[in-house]
C-alpha cells in the first residue's frame with residue numbers, strides 16, 4: 001500500500017491549483033514593491049504599482065473562489081515562483097539601474113506573467129469543465145488582467161525602453 005494517497009480527481013487537481021495560485025499571488029504581493037522601487041522609467045514604475053494593486057484584488061478573487069467552493073483558503077508552497085522571484089532579485093543585483101535594469105525588469109516580470117497566464121488558463125478551464133461557472137468567471141477575469149499586464153510590458157519595452165539601453169559599451 002502506498003503511504004501517500006495520490007490525487008485522482010479533477011476536483012482535487014483543481015483545488016491544488018487554486019492553493020498554488022494563492023501562494024503565487026502572495027509571493028508577488030511581497031515581490032512587486034521591490035520592482036516598483038527599482039524601476040526608473042515612470043510608466044514602468046506605474047505599471048508595476050498598478051499591477052501590485054491588481055494582484056491584491058486577485059488574492060481576493062481567489063478567496064472568493066474558495067468560498068464559492070465552500071473551502072477554506074489555503075496555500076501550498078510553490079518553488080517555481082520563488083525561483084522566478086529570485087531571478088528578478090539576481091537581475092536587480094547585477095544590472096545597472098536605469099534603462100538596462102528597466103529592460104531586464106520587464107523581462108523578469110514577463111516570465112512571471114506568462115507563468116501566471118498558464119496557471120489561470122488551466123484553472124479556468126478546469127472550473128469550466130466542472131461547471132463551477134462563477135469560479136470560472138473569477139479566474140478568467142484574473143487571466144485577462146495577467147494578459148493585459150503582459151501586453152502593457154511588451155508595449156513599454158518595444159515603444160521606448162529597449163531603445164534607451166546602449167547596445168555596446170563603446171557607444172560615443
Ligand SMILES: [Fe+2]
Nearest residue numbers: 025055058116
Ligand atoms: Fe497575478
